[in-house]
Amino acid sequence: MSDHQDAPVTPVEAYEPPYYVAVFTSVRTENETGYAETSARMEELVKDVPGFLGMDHAKTPGGLSITVGYFRDADALTRWRSDAEHHAAQQRGRAEWYESYTLHVAKVERSHAFTRGEASPAPSAG
Amino acid sequence: MSDHQDAPVTPVEAYEPPYYVAVFTSVRTENETGYAETSARMEELVKDVPGFLGMDHAKTPGGLSITVGYFRDADALTRWRSDAEHHAAQQRGRAEWYESYTLHVAKVERSHAFTRGEASPAPSAG
Numbered sequence: 441m442s443d444h445q446d447a448p449v450t451p452v453e454a455y456e457p458p459y460y461v462a463v464f465t466s467v468r469t470e471n472e473t474g475y476a477e478t479s480a481r482m483e484e485l486v487k488d489v490p491g492f493l494g495m496d497h498a499k500t501p502g503g504l505s506i507t508v509g510y511f512r513d514a515d516a517l518t519r520w521r522s523d524a525e526h527h528a529a530q531q532r533g534r535a536e537w538y539e540s541y542t543l544h545v546a547k548v549e550r551s552h553a554f555t556r557g558e559a560s561p562a563p564s565a566g
Numbered sequence: 567m568s569d570h571q572d573a574p575v576t577p578v579e580a581y582e583p584p585y586y587v588a589v590f591t592s593v594r595t596e597n598e599t600g601y602a603e604t605s606a607r608m609e610e611l612v613k614d615v616p617g618f619l620g621m622d623h624a625k626t627p628g629g630l631s632i633t634v635g636y637f638r639d640a641d642a643l644t645r646w647r648s649d650a651e652h653h654a655a656q657q658r659g660r661a662e663w664y665e666s667y668t669l670h671v672a673k674v675e676r677s678h679a680f681t682r683g684e685a686s687p688a689p690s691a692g
Contacts, residue, residue, distance in 0.1 A: 449629050451591035451668040461672050463587055463634055465577035465622045469682070496591045498624040498632040503575050506624040506632040508589055508670075534680055542577040542679045544634075546587050546672035553668040554660055556595070 452494040452510055454551035459493060460511040461548055466541035467504060475537050478529050485525060491516025517545065578620040578636055580677035585619060586643055587674055588635040592667035601663050604655050611651060617642025643671065 468475075486492050491512035499505040511517045520526060533541075594601075612618050617638035625631040637643045646652060659667075 449593050451593065451630060451666060454668050454670065461587070461589055461670055463589060465624075465634065467575050467577065496630060496632060498591075498626045498630045500624045501627065504577060504622060504624045506622060506634065508591065508632065508634075510670075538680060538682070540577060540679070540681045542580050543677060544580070544587055544636075544674050545676040546674040548670050548672040550671040551669060553666070554664060555666045556664065 451553070452496050452508070454553040455493055455510065455548075457548045457551055458513075459548050460514060460517050461544075461546050462509040462511065462517060463544040463546070464507045464509070464541060465504060465544075466507075467539040469537055469539050471536045473536065474532070478532065482526060482529055485523065486520055489516055489520045489523070492520070514547075577679070578622050578634075580679035581619055581636065581674075583674045583677055584639075585674050586637040586640060587670075587672050588637065588643060589670040589672070590633045590635070590667060591670075592631045592633075593629070593665040594631065595663055595665050597662045599662065600658070604658065608652060608655055611649065612646055615642055615646045615649070618646070640673075 483495070486495070486509065489511075493510035493512055495510065496508045497506070509520075511520070609621070612621070612635065615637075619636035619638055621636065622634045623632070635646075637646070
């Protein structure tokens with residue numbers, strides 16, 4: 441859902457696998473009504489989900505938006521998926537805000553991270 | 567690697583699980599030398615990998631970049647991971663182009679897609 445303009449400039453870290461990613465790729469309609477408020481509210485709400493690890497977001501102006509949510513396990517995703525307020529926001533999203541989207545829910549098997557100035561990439565697995 | 571400005575405005579579709587995603591989140595340095603050429607070359611190269619399904623990319627101006635590569639199976643990812651030219655590009659990326667990045671490689675268990683004007687979301691599983 442997220443479309444915030446003050447995106448942090450540090451990627452979410454490489455957690456120790458296994459964990460889950462929910463990759464949400466979307467193209468918006470031109471209808472902005474209520475979108476920013478709902479998006480901000482969803483960002484707040486997901487933080488309260490036990491097992492939520494973090495979120496990355498990027499949006500090409502006039503183009504594709506990608507939001508990646510990170511969750512400790514499938515149960516955490518199920519909790520988020522069954523949240524009533526989230527469900528209502530998804531319905532409104534299909535009715536008003538999204539031209540198209542795809543969701544990919546996946547279990548992470550391998551991850552690594554790089555930060556400039558650190559000795560070497562830190563593989564967490566594989 | 568991708569940072570192209572002419573990003574397609576349709577998200578990659580929801581394939582039938584299982585398949586793999588490689589989620590690459592990054593923040594760039596200010597060093598642009600050779601980046602665009604290498605990025606374009608990698609985009610060409612990955613298309614030749616048997617089992618490569620597609621790629622989504624978004625970049626917040628001055629902020630986070632997210633590239634998601636979709637692969638049919640783990641073997642396809644291994645082929646891409648062991649490509650010599652890709653390997654050289656990754657090394658140069660760490661030396662010159664990336665401030666920080668994280669890679670999450672994950673097996674998709676569930677996916678669905680929505681397109682405005684179609685009857686309903688098409689769940690491919692779950």
